[in-house]
Amino acid sequence: MWRFRGTDVAAARALVEAAFDAGITLFDTADIYGPDNNEDFGAAEALLGRVFAEAPALRDKMVLASKGGISMGVPYDSSPAYLASAIDASLTRLRCDNIDLYQIHRPDLLAHPQEVARALDDARTAGKITAIGVSNHTPQQTAALAEFLPVPIVSHQPEFSALTTAPLFDGLFDQAMARGMAILAWSPLGGGRLANPQDARATAVAELLDKKAAETGVDRAAAAYSWIMAHPARPIPIVGTQNAARIATIPDAYKPQWTRAEWYDVLQASMGEKLP
Incomplete structure (x- = not known):
């Protein structure tokens, strides 16, 4: 949903329903999706939230994934206070009370993994997120975060294609398996x-x-x-x-x-x- 944009809720809903019709149930968004489309921070989440407001049943049909930890101009912030506020802001924009899969979008090199884990687990135990994943993390960064979590990290989100094959060789796929x-x-x-x-x-x-x-x-x-x-x-x-x-x-x-x-x-x- 990186390019999910605009103000036409009917058109946005049609795209969501087209995905369901194609058998797709995982919808992956992020709070940073918006500025790349010349829209506000959080715009993609907010548009999806307007779709949910119009058709609440669609939320329950999908695995909703979102990401946080990128802060405009910083660039990365996975401090406990910021993550807590980012999760709450995503839920507000999405107009729902839970995100099925919440991923740290990119690693914050100034955040100790124990701090990140505490913030994520606090959100999990509060029922705000269900599962925890990482995006653009190395296997070592993922392992460090996992050490401080009482539940498994369930997903990796790397760039991977027939032209970008690093996860085959850097241990990421091996760790995932x-x-x-x-x-x-x-x-x-x-x-x-x-x-x-x-x-x-x-x-x-x-x-x-x-x-x-x-x-x-x-x-x-x-x-x-x-x-x-x-x-x-x-x-x-x-x-x-x-x-x-x-x-x-x-x-x-x-x-x-x-x-x-x-x-x-x-x-x-x-x-x-x-x-x-």
Whole structure:
């Protein structure tokens, strides 16, 4: 919901309902979503809150995820006081009393993980959030936070695509599999670089995705999502389209099936070299 924007509540509700129609139940937003769209801080949450006000039943149908810890101009603040205020502000904008999955958006290097854990667990025990996740955290940062929490960290949200493959090698996917954490892969189309390749590396990856897409009658995006989903960590692509017709095609990601050789061909094209 990074690009979820505007003032047309009917149009916003139509996008939410289109996602449900496509079988999507996880909606991932954040308090910082707004300024990137030339809107106010919290605008995406506030728009979703207006949708809930109009159609309260939609809230209960979804897994609602949000994020906090980015403060305009700071840039990061995961101090207990700030996190407590950020969670309350998100709930106010969303017009609900609970967030299913609350994630620290980016690590605050000046916050001790014990302080962060205390703030998150206080919100959890108060019923304001149900589960705790992290976004853009290293495995080591995640492990440090987990040491001070009485409940597991349930999710990682890294950037991951056929063009951004670091989580395969930096231990993040390994940690997620070892701990049973969900992976929410943001920018699964490489920030648009797979849709519109601008260099030889992206072009080579796109050509392999197109080959797989042609076999099953889907588009390149579906092939890119399916490549992500083929990993045994079972990553969930966070799809950002704000077009109802495009939302309807998201389930096409289940159609392509990758052989090991095909999957590794894409990875090696992305790396620009053969694996040893």
